[in-house]
Amino acid sequence: MYAVAQVDISICSATSCRLCTQYCPEANTILYDNKRKTAYIAVDRCKGCELCVGICDNIAKHRAIKMVPVTDVHDGFEMSKYGFPRNGR
Amino acid sequence: MSLATLKVAPGFMPYMPKEYQDLVEKGPYGRQVKVSELGTFKEILEEHPMCAGCAMTLFIRLSMIGFPNPEHTIILGTAGCGRLALTQASIPFVYGNYCDTNAVASGLKRGLEIRFPNQKKDVVVMAGDGGLADIGFAHVMHSWFRKEKFTTIMLDNEVYGNTGGQESGMTQKGMVMKMAPLGKRFEKMDMLGLAKTAGVAYIARIAPTNPNRVVSTVRKAVMVAREIGPSFIQAYTSCNIEYAIPTPKVLDDARQVEKDRYGFLEIMTDEAKAYLEQIEPKKGAKAKEVAE
Numbered sequence: 001m002y003a004v005a006q007v008d009i010s011i012c013s014a015t016s017c018r019l020c021t022q023y024c025p026e027a028n029t030i031l032y033d034n035k036r037k038t039a040y041i042a043v044d045r046c047k048g049c050e051l052c053v054g055i056c057d058n059i060a061k062h063r064a065i066k067m068v069p070v071t072d073v074h075d076g077f078e079m080s081k082y083g084f085p086r087n088g089r
Numbered sequence: 090m091s092l093a094t095l096k097v098a099p100g101f102m103p104y105m106p107k108e109y110q111d112l113v114e115k116g117p118y119g120r121q122v123k124v125s126e127l128g129t130f131k132e133i134l135e136e137h138p139m140c141a142g143c144a145m146t147l148f149i150r151l152s153m154i155g156f157p158n159p160e161h162t163i164i165l166g167t168a169g170c171g172r173l174a175l176t177q178a179s180i181p182f183v184y185g186n187y188c189d190t191n192a193v194a195s196g197l198k199r200g201l202e203i204r205f206p207n208q209k210k211d212v213v214v215m216a217g218d219g220g221l222a223d224i225g226f227a228h229v230m231h232s233w234f235r236k237e238k239f240t241t242i243m244l245d246n247e248v249y250g251n252t253g254g255q256e257s258g259m260t261q262k263g264m265v266m267k268m269a270p271l272g273k274r275f276e277k278m279d280m281l282g283l284a285k286t287a288g289v290a291y292i293a294r295i296a297p298t299n300p301n302r303v304v305s306t307v308r309k310a311v312m313v314a315r316e317i318g319p320s321f322i323q324a325y326t327s328c329n330i331e332y333a334i335p336t337p338k339v340l341d342d343a344r345q346v347e348k349d350r351y352g353f354l355e356i357m358t359d360e361a362k363a364y365l366e367q368i369e370p371k372k373g374a375k376a377k378e379v380a381e
Contacts, residue, residue, distance in 0.1 A: 018125055018127070018128070021127040021128035022124055022125075022127050022151075022300040023147065023300065023340065024147075024150075025139070025141075025142060025143055025144070025146035025147040025150060026136070026137075026146070026150075027132040027134035027135060027136065027137070027150055028128070028131065028132050030128055031128045031129070032127070032128035032129050034129060039128065045136055047141035047142070048141060049141035049142025049143075049336040049337070049339070050142070050336055050337040051142050051147075051336065051337065051339060051340060053337060054337045054338070054340060054341070055340070083107045083108075083110070083111055084111035084114075084115050084131045086114075086115070
């Protein structure tokens, strides 16, 4: 069992900072939905490094990203299942 | 050009891997993507086996956004951590033997110039501090003396990361590593000074704390290498395993090191400066022209 990042959409959609998408070391792991105006995580790609949590808490000061056990993630987006999202999620 | 090189015959498309289809439909080809667009397009870099929270991967990911023409770029690398991510991208990757990256790049660049006289092809060497400053040192220096037109990017993690933590020429003096228990006895090599002496046209030192700056620096280095001469980027990409940096603190460490001894630095020749000033205002127009 390991932890993955989870974005609180209600906090994230109120801002438009997009910083976490720029600092994640994994490719296409923190995705951005232009319709809902929020970042979201490709659960199967997240390695749980918490870099985005540091960025969101300390640089952006939004505190929208939390680490949660992967078994607690329901309805998470999985890139390997759906491929790259075509029109938002 | 650009995207056309990637497309397969329509009948084959449904049988291509999902990642490939995504790349054709949502890839960054034919336009200059911005850092702020990250997360909305399919990146050139794919899933890779690098450690969680690795700053080197962050740098590699950002520099792939920085390449002005990823579809006309070839990356060279050698044994080391970096190639684990570099090989997982839709950019051709040439795996040099240890030490000969810059010699291979010289030949490749010259060959590409003859084979494709009407299309600029970019050659980028991306290897670690061990591959470039220790084992490949002679080849690196001579490619600079010969003024070979390609970019050399050093992923400086200041240690031999994936062989267990031996000291490299770029390790700080006094640093105690797992495989260097007495601490390093010599100073960190001054590769920037050596590059300047060798007459490299564009030299930069950077830490991946500012994504926009990484992208623009890589872009400048590649553009200078197209027209003027060799370019060199020395990037601080900490090894959070060997230096025991907890992953949430990786960027704090990068910021601290940048503040202490790794501040952003650009050294360029007058010729390179004039060229960059000339292309800077019409960057958008240039990208459009290249894409056509």
